[in-house]
Amino acid sequence: MDTKEREIFSTLTIFPPVFVRLDGRAFHRLARALRLKRPFDPAFSASMRAVCRYLLTESGLSPAFAYTFSDEISLYFNALPFSGRVEKLDSVTAAVAASKLTLELGCTEPLAFDARTIPAAREFVVEYLKSRQNEAWRNHINAYCQNALIEEGMSPREAAAALRGMRSEKMHEMMFERGVNLAATPAWQRRGTLLYRDECLKEGYNPLTGETVEAVRTCIREPEETPLFSTPEGEALIRSLTGA
Secondary structure, eight states: OOGGGGOTTTTOBOOSSEEEEEEESSHHHHHHHHTOOSSOOHHHHHHHHHHHHHHHHTSSOOOSEEEEETTEEEEEESSOSGGGBHHHHHHHHHHHHHHHHHHHHTOSSOOOEEEEEEEOOTTHHHHHHHHHHHHHHHHHHHHHHHHHHHHTTOOHHHHHHHHTTOOHHHHHHHHHHTTOOGGGSOHHHHHOEEEEEEEEEEEEEETTTTEEEEEEEEEEEOOSSOOOTTSHHHHHHHHHHHTO
16 A cells, blocks of 8 residues: 555645634743742733734735634634645644744743544634633633632642632632632633734835825734623624624
8 A cells, every 4th residue: 555545644634714723732830930920920921912913914824713711722714725635734733833822932842732623614613712702711720729829729630620610709708808800801811812803004115106105005904902701792793703
């Protein structure tokens, strides 16, 4: 059998629209090595957003928008590179993201993302983003509570065991007793960040006339407070980005 014939997944293709979700691999070790602030590090979040901007504008992959929280990025594609070949889409997207984050963080050790491709036809786009934003909220609550218990002397394993099965209302109370209102923490921690391409008017210079002119250019919108995707406002924004 020819070697190429054994590459049985290389021709596996998918039709758009799809999400490609990237997850950091063993980023807890990265957090320790870089001494990231707990429970959330603003500089790391800024680096993840920089990765998203690069994927949207300079990677050649051209996703329509990105949603990120913690060490996760979801990219929405309404048109696919590589003729929709899943292996190629996953491997290149993960490699580009890892390379860009390595540069952003100035890492001297390798880091990696894994990637998965998820069909996203019709109503699933909104449902998917709701589920990821819910996960961002759960991650946010758990990060604050776990960090509080570790600062009070528990080991990470003990803190995880203490929080296992605890209802979100109880975790809210736990942090409120420690002077933290989880509903008033920065929006990027609670809701994640949505980034998307849009058309913007920018000033330019016409060398033929010597005049300052306005031109339409592609820019990246990054709302300071990403809306809840479960609200009419959030759902309308997603539908406007997907044309659904």
